[in-house]
Amino acid sequence: MIIDVHGHYTTAPEPLGRWRQEQIAALDDPTRAPDPAGPRISDDEIRASIEANQLRQMDERGIDVTVFSPRASFMAHHIGDLATSSAWARICNDLCHRVAELYPERFAPAAMLPQSPGADPSTVLPELDRAVHELGAVAVNVNPDPSGGYWSAPPLTDRSWYPLWERLVALDVPAMVHVSTSCNPAFHTTGSHYLNADTTVFMQLLQGDLFADFPDLRLVIPHGGGAVPYHWGRFRGLAQAMGRPEHAEALLRNVFFDTCVYHQPGIDLLLRVLPPDCVLFASEMIGAVRGIDPRTGHHFDDTRRYVTNAGLSAEALAAVEEGNARRVYPRLAARLP
Amino acid sequence: MIIDVHGHYTTAPEPLGRWRQEQIAALDDPTRAPDPAGPRISDDEIRASIEANQLRQMDERGIDVTVFSPRASFMAHHIGDLATSSAWARICNDLCHRVAELYPERFAPAAMLPQSPGADPSTVLPELDRAVHELGAVAVNVNPDPSGGYWSAPPLTDRSWYPLWERLVALDVPAMVHVSTSCNPAFHTTGSHYLNADTTVFMQLLQGDLFADFPDLRLVIPHGGGAVPYHWGRFRGLAQAMGRPEHAEALLRNVFFDTCVYHQPGIDLLLRVLPPDCVLFASEMIGAVRGIDPRTGHHFDDTRRYVTNAGLSAEALAAVEEGNARRVYPRLAARLP
Numbered sequence: 001m002i003i004d005v006h007g008h009y010t011t012a013p014e015p016l017g018r019w020r021q022e023q024i025a026a027l028d029d030p031t032r033a034p035d036p037a038g039p040r041i042s043d044d045e046i047r048a049s050i051e052a053n054q055l056r057q058m059d060e061r062g063i064d065v066t067v068f069s070p071r072a073s074f075m076a077h078h079i080g081d082l083a084t085s086s087a088w089a090r091i092c093n094d095l096c097h098r099v100a101e102l103y104p105e106r107f108a109p110a111a112m113l114p115q116s117p118g119a120d121p122s123t124v125l126p127e128l129d130r131a132v133h134e135l136g137a138v139a140v141n142v143n144p145d146p147s148g149g150y151w152s153a154p155p156l157t158d159r160s161w162y163p164l165w166e167r168l169v170a171l172d173v174p175a176m177v178h179v180s181t182s183c184n185p186a187f188h189t190t191g192s193h194y195l196n197a198d199t200t201v202f203m204q205l206l207q208g209d210l211f212a213d214f215p216d217l218r219l220v221i222p223h224g225g226g227a228v229p230y231h232w233g234r235f236r237g238l239a240q241a242m243g244r245p246e247h248a249e250a251l252l253r254n255v256f257f258d259t260c261v262y263h264q265p266g267i268d269l270l271l272r273v274l275p276p277d278c279v280l281f282a283s284e285m286i287g288a289v290r291g292i293d294p295r296t297g298h299h300f301d302d303t304r305r306y307v308t309n310a311g312l313s314a315e316a317l318a319a320v321e322e323g324n325a326r327r328v329y330p331r332l333a334a335r336l337p
Numbered sequence: 338m339i340i341d342v343h344g345h346y347t348t349a350p351e352p353l354g355r356w357r358q359e360q361i362a363a364l365d366d367p368t369r370a371p372d373p374a375g376p377r378i379s380d381d382e383i384r385a386s387i388e389a390n391q392l393r394q395m396d397e398r399g400i401d402v403t404v405f406s407p408r409a410s411f412m413a414h415h416i417g418d419l420a421t422s423s424a425w426a427r428i429c430n431d432l433c434h435r436v437a438e439l440y441p442e443r444f445a446p447a448a449m450l451p452q453s454p455g456a457d458p459s460t461v462l463p464e465l466d467r468a469v470h471e472l473g474a475v476a477v478n479v480n481p482d483p484s485g486g487y488w489s490a491p492p493l494t495d496r497s498w499y500p501l502w503e504r505l506v507a508l509d510v511p512a513m514v515h516v517s518t519s520c521n522p523a524f525h526t527t528g529s530h531y532l533n534a535d536t537t538v539f540m541q542l543l544q545g546d547l548f549a550d551f552p553d554l555r556l557v558i559p560h561g562g563g564a565v566p567y568h569w570g571r572f573r574g575l576a577q578a579m580g581r582p583e584h585a586e587a588l589l590r591n592v593f594f595d596t597c598v599y600h601q602p603g604i605d606l607l608l609r610v611l612p613p614d615c616v617l618f619a620s621e622m623i624g625a626v627r628g629i630d631p632r633t634g635h636h637f638d639d640t641r642r643y644v645t646n647a648g649l650s651a652e653a654l655a656a657v658e659e660g661n662a663r664r665v666y667p668r669l670a671a672r673l674p
Contacts, residue, residue: 144523150487151523186481186488191540191575195564196533203528223571227532227564233600234560237626237637238528245631263570269606289574294582300574 003325006258006282007066011053015039038091061304069110075180077115078148085114097135108332110139115146122163132171138331142175149184157208165214174218174328177201190288198226211254218328224261229273258282259303267306276316340662343595343619344403348390352376375428398641406447412517414452415485422451434472445669447476452483459500469508475668479512486521494545502551511555511665514538527625535563548591561598566610595619596640604643613653617661
């Protein structure tokens with residue numbers, strides 16, 4: 001079984017985007033507020049949006065199951081306030097839940113959180129609980145920068161985040177650390193902000209000791225870990241300079257990297273540098289890079305080709321494509337045959 | 338001849354740091370202002386600081402010449418205002434000039450600029466001219482984020498930067514794009530802020546068309562290009578999505594990456610993915626990572642070992658270690674035999 005731990009509902013039916021536009025407009029003009037019950041989207045509309053897109057490509061690539069969360073760039077936690085994010089997260093999480101209800105063998109839902117700049121992380125707990133207990137979420141996306149490119153939040157090792165980590169451990173749910181849209185003109189959302197966030201968070205974890213306090217917490221760093229595997233010697237050297245020479249590798253008991261790296265040499269490096277037990281197959285399809293590479297004739301984001309061509313042993317390949325995901329996402333494992 | 342294009346004076350004699358502390362203290366209490374003429378440092382003090390450190394390791398590693406600039410993390414353009422940065426840049430540039438005067442065959446000076454948050458980039462031109470014409474600077478370091486981790490400056494493609502690019506072209510001097518200390522607690526200076534900046538700037542260049550306006554401008558992105566080579570497929574795919582499928586590779590006529598990547602797999606990836614004509618040998622020794630890797634018995638930052646072990650042809654290796662640097666840094670070439 002092939003499990004993709006990183007898919008977003010980037011093809012949601014148009015009423016979702018229209019609802020969000022109205023919600024944003026209502027921040028200035030409350031008369032424009034959309035229906036609090038959310039957009040009206042039929043099951044047929046959902047089926048059409050999935051079958052022509054993610055499901056078709058999953059079938060073409062031999063992907064059995066995708067962990068499916070709301071569109072990352074649309075989380076946009078910097079817009080409005082906590083109430084804005086709470087309403088938006090609820091609607092987006094409900095939609096991913098409906099996808100998974102329609103295709104229970106092909107999609108497992110993951111949730112976004114109603115984060116907001118300056119809001120205490122504990123404010124997300126009710127939606128987290130609802131997503132896990134009522135919607136069947138098997139994972140959650142945590143945004144380390146709700147400001148959208150201004151990085152005003154404290155590092156993830158700060159005590160203010162602890163209520164979230166405590167609850168995730170209690171629920172036995174992993175978190176993917178994933179930023180959203182950059183509204184800072186210095187950063188392109190998918191070209192630099194996403195990758196920078198991955199690198200930033202790994203270094204925050206290397207500076208701290210979060211897993212001494214939460215030995216069962218599991219964090220997934222997407223996009224192949226940003227710059228981390230490419231600079232693995234740098235991180236090992238920095239750990240040594242901090243007097244903890246084994247700390248970078250020790251983090252790999254709790255930190256996992258996905259395979260959203262869109263060319264063969266990148267995947268080869270990832271799997272050469274890091275032990276296969278900490279790498280999780282993923283493609284983020286349909287996401288930031290949707291085109292076909294004219295050099296290969298295949299989609300840039302068809303990461304399965306790169307992973308299967310990376311020269312792993314059968315055992316290691318099975319861990320990356322299935323076993324690790326079952327271990328890191330126990331609520332996913334419980335849904336699978 | 339082996340040329341290292343990325344060295345900083347991280348071992349400057351102690352009076353330099355004391356002078357800076359007094360300058361910072363004087364921002365609150367003008368009576369504490371240091372001597373405007375700068376710290377008193379003898380030639381013998383400079384020799385001791387260089388011969389026991391950079392020069393010793395250059396000899397051990399077979400590095401003939403280093404392009405030598407002020408300590409990057411000490412540029413700290415976010416401190417004080419334009420006058421603060423102007424005095425500090427002048428003193429630091431003078432010191433690197435003195436190193437190169439003492440060892441004219443081993444060091445070529447590069448300059449920092451008196452950048453300051455919110456100050457127009459054209460304000461740096463007098464110091465740039467002085468550094469090139471009076472101090473013999475062969476290159477300059479440009480900080481894309483003078484705010485120190487808050488990224489309040491516009492992208493490098495913004496018109497406000499154009500006076501700087503015009504002058505660099507007129508002087509035939511390349512710029513290394515290098516941030517300084519992060520004062521944002523989210524970012525570790527050398528573990529994430531440096532690498533993020535490298536990735537950020539490459540993406541700014543990919544979004545823009547700077548080299549259509551400045552076909553002779555040459556920018557060096559340090560630290561192996563941050564996350565860029567590891568995610569080269571992503572950048573090619575993003576360029577294609579922007580309707581410019583060849584734009585990522587076209588940038589490599591004007592954009593160069595150094596080899597400050599501190600393990601063999603990273604250097605192998607860099608040299609596998611990018612054409613050797615756009616890679617410049619460098620180590621940033623003595624810099625962020627100073628220790629010995631217990632797995633190899635060699636310094637993490639002894640990048641010459643990785644580069645010579647990467648399987649390049651003799652011709653490509655000579656380009657990376659010498660030829661490209663002579664081409665990109667013509668004022669360096671003019672100093673060399």
